[in-house]
Amino acid sequence: MWIISVAAAIIVILIIYILSLRRALKGLSSLVEEKQNNQSNLQLTNQSSHKSLDPLIKDYNKLFNEIQSSKQAIKRDQAYLDQTLHNVSHDIRTPLTISKGYVQQLRKSQPDDPYLEKIDTNLTSISQRLEDLLLYQDLLENQVKIDGQAINLSDLVKRKLMTYYDAFVEADFQVDLDIADQLYIQADAQQTERILDNLLGNVLQHGHKTMAIFLGSLADQVYLQVQNQSKQAIRNLAQLTHRFYSEDLSGSEKTSGLGLYIVQELMDKNHGYLELDYDDTLFSVNLVWPSFNSDDSSKNN
Structure with missing residues (x-):
């Protein structure tokens, strides 16, 4: 009879443990979801008495840290790329304008020269694309004002x-x-x-x-x-x-x-x-x- 009582007690203890572990996992899942939604930098902590969850929480924190580091690296690279684009565009603008001016002067004296016409057309195309890049940069930096x-x-x-x-x-x-x-x-x-x-x-x-x-x-x-x-x-x-x-x-x-x-x-x-x-x-x-x-x-x- 005592064997049945011990078995019943063990089953009750296991059920209580499983229910407790289930609540702890549900709570951890809610914390993970909240951290994802809020993009929080706070580290996850074990808010239960189940020490067996510590390795899992540690892995979660490591994964979140790696994701955050990757996002920051992408953001830095994008900022560097945008700044480089901005600098190169402005550096090209002046010599391009000067070159186009020279070509237009030459075309006045040689209006039928097909090579000068082609050069002028290509410079105009490059100029238009450069203006697109400069306007894109202004849009990106929210520098475009509305009148x-x-x-x-x-x-x-x-x-x-x-x-x-x-x-x-x-x-x-x-x-x-x-x-x-x-x-x-x-x-x-x-x-x-x-x-x-x-x-x-x-x-x-x-x-x-x-x-x-x-x-x-x-x-x-x-x-x-x-x-x-x-x-x-x-x-x-x-x-x-x-x-x-x-x-x-x-x-x-x-x-x-x-x-x-x-x-x-x-x-x-x-x-x-x-x-x-x-x-x-x-x-x-x-x-x-x-x-x-x-x-x-x-x-x-």
Whole structure:
């Protein structure tokens, strides 16, 4: 009889121990989850009487420390890379500007020289990419300031198209325009021009045969759609607005991968948003701003 009593006592003790250990493991799991969510630097401690958990807690702390060290190293490397990019971009800017000036002077005396024309074109391309890098750096450092003002987007789009007219004719684009008059937005003028430059430049570089631009309004919003046919299928539409991501849609020239990223960032800063669409070789960039009453704009002016 006593054997049964001892066995029963042992079973009860084991059950109590297992339940206690289970509570301790559940508590440890909660601490680990809290540390992950809060990104805390505090070390995990054994808050139970189960010393058998000490090695496990020690391994957890070691793993968290290694993860934290890796994150700090990545952050340092990224900061170093960004600073290097910033320095190199500024170092290149001055000699590039001087070189372009010399070439333009030479072209005045030799306007038909194909080599000078090619050099000038390449320097312009490099200059544009350098400006992308500098603006990217300013966006990264939150140095881009917004000077909100009333903008007649209808007129601005028309003016921009005129400056790109020769380029689209030379590239043999069929252009279809549907631009409503007197549509106003409130945004930074220079940044809005940069958005349009990036979009039209993107069409010239990656587009093929056709381009269509629609500008209209609905309710309290102004819509701008820039659509073009692309030579090659777009593989990762959602990634086109990621920094330094590019797809060689033209089949010829590599890009900085910052054009649409910059457009999206500037749209966000000017209270608008960007959407991309791709359907059967037609690539569309859709921009939306809150509309701005032209009567209010005239009062402000």
